[in-house]
Amino acid sequence: MTSLVIIPTFNEKENIENIIRAVFALNEVFHVLVVDDGSPDGTADIVKELQNEFTGQLHVLEREGKQGLGTAYIYGFKWGLKGDYDFIFEMDADFSHAPDDLPRLLKACREDGFGMAVGSRYCKGGHIENWPFTRWLMSYLASVYVRMILWIEVKDTTAGFACYQRKVLEKIDLDNIWFIGYAFQIEMKYSALKSGFKIKEVPVTFTDRVLGQSKMDMSIFKEAFLGVLKLRGKKF
DSSP states (O other): OOEEEEEEESSOTTTHHHHHHHHHTSSSOOEEEEEEOOOTTOHHHHHHHHTTTSTTTEEEEEOSSOOOHHHHHHHHHHHHHHTTOSEEEEOOSSSSSOGGGHHHHHHHHHTTOOSEEEEESSSTTOEEESOOHHHHHHHHHHHHHHHHHHTOOOSOTTOOOEEEEHHHHHHSOGGGOOOSSHHHHHHHHHHHHHTTOOEEEEEOEEEOOSSSOOOOOHHHHHHHHHHHHHHHTOOO
């Protein structure tokens, strides 16, 4: 069984080589796909140079301009489904998601049989490091809000660290995913549940980025707030 880790990037030159090497240093075998949105800092060039070292394991797709997190993952999902990957992951480039947790997410899907595994900050055992209290509170209350509106039990509804069994992504209509920002993560979990799959929350420690710039802004939170109301009425 083969696994693909999708890492979307925009100006991640400070982190991309280190995160790739960290994934390939694991005892479990993973392939990596970087989906780069035309980073002007040369992120994609660094990945292409590393392909000489990690032949057949490291892949890169380049897109023109910043098109949004959700579309980057959809682009990566479709690429992965054309291959023979049994498990497909979402992971950030900035080490907020620890590569060492990838095998634990994989175990939840491969051995425990869950359709989706989520690296959760808010389930028992999950933690956040280096966030100011106001940002933690906003994120936590957002997840509570989502759970109340959508009637789901996932505690970390906005988490972006996840593993999918191939069959989950094959069943979800990826062309009918509405959101491209923060709400994308909510919609994917909701879609997996509504498609009949179970989600396992695996406790992780989320660490705020040290290098590079955060891509968060208020428009992303606005999309999530209003998007949840739209999702509540979505027909499956």
